Amino acid sequence: MKIAIINGPNLNLLGKREPEIYGRQTFEEYFEELKKIFPDIQLIYFQSNSEGELVSKIQEYGFELDGIILNSGAYTHTSVAMRDAIAAVPAAVVEVHISNVHAREAFRHHSYISAVCVGGIFGLGLKGYELAIRFLEERDETRDERDETRDERGER
Numbered sequence: 001m002k003i004a005i006i007n008g009p010n011l012n013l014l015g016k017r018e019p020e021i022y023g024r025q026t027f028e029e030y031f032e033e034l035k036k037i038f039p040d041i042q043l044i045y046f047q048s049n050s051e052g053e054l055v056s057k058i059q060e061y062g063f064e065l066d067g068i069i070l071n072s073g074a075y076t077h078t079s080v081a082m083r084d085a086i087a088a089v090p091a092a093v094v095e096v097h098i099s100n101v102h103a104r105e106a107f108r109h110h111s112y113i114s115a116v117c118v119g120g121i122f123g124l125g126l127k128g129y130e131l132a133i134r135f136l137e138e139r140d141e142t143r144d145e146r147d148e149t150r151d152e153r154g155e156r
Contacts, residue, residue, distance in 0.1 A: 001040070001140055003133060004061040005031070007047040008054055008073035014098075021099050023125060030126045038133055051075055055085045062089020067136035069129055071096045076111045087116040092139060094132040095120035 007027060010017060015026040031045050044065070046057050054072065061068055068091050075082050076097070086093045095117040114120055119135065121128040 001067075001137060002042040002044070002065040003067045003069060003136055004044040004046060004057070004065050005034075005069045005071075005129060006054060006057055006061070007045075007071045008075050009049040010073055011071060012047050012049065023098070025126065027126075030129070034130060034133065037130060038137075041133065041137065043133075051079055051081060055081050058082065058085040058089060058093075062086070062091040062093070065091055066140060067091055068093045069096055069132040069136070070094070070113070070117070071098065071129075072113060076113055078112070080112055083112040083116055086113055092118045092136060094118060094135060096128045096132050097122045098125055098128065099123055 011027060014022055015024050015029075027045075027047070031043070035043055044061070046061075048054050048057070054075065058068065058070070062085070068086075068089075070086070070093050072079065072082055072095070076095070093113075093116070095111065095113055097120075099122075111120075118139070121131055124131065
């Protein structure tokens with residue numbers, strides 16, 4: 001299984017930016033922990049502050065990989081382009097936010113991407129990424145089991 005984690009604007013500042021909200025660990029440090037927790041899953045990490053670069057990676061990975069974990073940061077609340085990119089690809093996309101966006105400023109309460117993601121995890125800190133990987137892993141296993149059952153019944 002191959003999963004990409006795509007982080008949007010300002011997430012390159014994790015560990016430095018508002019540590020009372022986002023913590024003191026960098027994402028690169030956390031990503032190394034994730035690779036140890038999930039040695040059988042190929043994890044890819046990409047971060048950009050540019051909307052166009054993020055859209056391009058969603059398009060690229062969305063046709064190549066099994067799933068995408070997306071923290072689009074502030075673009076969550078503003079980007080129709082990201083929403084359309086997610087809707088255009090076959091990979092399952094899970095929306096993740098480190099903070100609880102619904103407990104913050106009102107402008108953060110609306111997500112343009114939630115409706116086209118398979119699910120979302122909000123406010124659980126970096127742990128949300130691990131939970132999203134577990135969800136995608138379980139979803140993939142369940143899909144494989146359903147496919148095997150269909151094969152046994154001759155439905156495929």
